[in-house]
Amino acid sequence: MDKIMIVTGGSRGIGAATCLMAAKHGYAVAVNYRGNREAAEGVVSAIEADGGTAIAVQADMAVESEVVQLFETVDDRLGRVTALVNNAGIVDQPSQVADMSADRIARMMSVNVVGPFVCAREAVRRMSNERGGAGGAIVNVSSAASHAGGGGGAGTYVDYGASKGAIDTLTEGLAQETAGQGIRVNAVRPGVVDTEIHASGGLPDKPEQAKAAIPLGRVGQPEDIAEAILYLTEAQFTTGAFLDVDGGV
Numbered sequence: 001m002d003k004i005m006i007v008t009g010g011s012r013g014i015g016a017a018t019c020l021m022a023a024k025h026g027y028a029v030a031v032n033y034r035g036n037r038e039a040a041e042g043v044v045s046a047i048e049a050d051g052g053t054a055i056a057v058q059a060d061m062a063v064e065s066e067v068v069q070l071f072e073t074v075d076d077r078l079g080r081v082t083a084l085v086n087n088a089g090i091v092d093q094p095s096q097v098a099d100m101s102a103d104r105i106a107r108m109m110s111v112n113v114v115g116p117f118v119c120a121r122e123a124v125r126r127m128s129n130e131r132g133g134a135g136g137a138i139v140n141v142s143s144a145a146s147h148a149g150g151g152g153g154a155g156t157y158v159d160y161g162a163s164k165g166a167i168d169t170l171t172e173g174l175a176q177e178t179a180g181q182g183i184r185v186n187a188v189r190p191g192v193v194d195t196e197i198h199a200s201g202g203l204p205d206k207p208e209q210a211k212a213a214i215p216l217g218r219v220g221q222p223e224d225i226a227e228a229i230l231y232l233t234e235a236q237f238t239t240g241a242f243l244d245v246d247g248g249v
Contacts, residue, residue: 004078005233006030006070008061008119009088011040013195014141017222018085018229019043023052025230027083030074031056034088053078061088061115062107071122082136083233084123086116086167089141094156105159112163113170116140120174120185128181135182137233138174141225142167142187144246164189168242175240184239186232191246193220215248 005022009015010031019029020043029047031054033040040056047054055077059070074081089112092104120138127136146164150157168187175185191214211219228245232238 003027003083004030004074004081005083005085006032006074006081006119006123007085007087008032008059008115009034010085011036011043011056014190014193014222014225014229015085015087016043017226018087019054020046021223021226021230022083022085022233023047023050023054025234028053028078030054030070030078030081032059032070032088034058034060061119062110064114064118067115067118068122071119071126075126080126080133081123082127082134084119084136084138085141085229085233086119086138087141087229088115089163091157091160097158100159108159108163109166112160113166116167117170120170124174124178124181124183127183128178130181133182136184138183138185139229139232140167140171140185140187141229142171142189142242144189144191144244144249146189171242172240179239184232184235186235186238186241186243188225188228188232189242189244189246190220190225191244191249193222193225195222213249214246218247220245220247 003026005027007015007019010019011033019031022029031040031043044054044056057070057073059066127133143164145161146168150161171187225245228243
């Protein structure tokens, strides 16, 4: 295969939609998951039923050795990665900074920042034309929270917003660092999207409540973000860019 994509957190939500859409664009897809193997295998089955190629690969983004093994597994089973989507991420329960534990903050940064950095490192080692690669694309899934102080208003997810601010900086810096190596690095910044992440962060009603503030009059769907991700994987003259996909907010 000459188009091989790794999607971290690919078993549900934006990640699953991206995997399914990427397969339709001719990618062999590695569907990464942390704990829900059944969901990941469901995505793989859907891709295979449509004539595509996919594998499910377990790896916790907070564990460097598992991230390295993810890429080595893809090397062995699909080939050298040509597109990486850094999608996996977590939120926590609404909390003011004054009430946050260091463990909570460290976990947030480990999954949302360190994990994407290590994934990017492994991808660059394989994509860079200075290291024998054929180039490629990295798309980071940031968030509107990166430039809004948090993910749900005052007293909610400042740590989450800070982690996504770091992803924005990674995107800009890595794009400049690797532009001469045949690698493009961009980011999408979703607004409110109808996925399970809001329930896991203690705000299950957030999508419904957010509609009134969105100029397009609806919240996003995972496919809306997947379309933007696939555009950036193919946009050959675009690097270091941020695509806000938030309904006009």
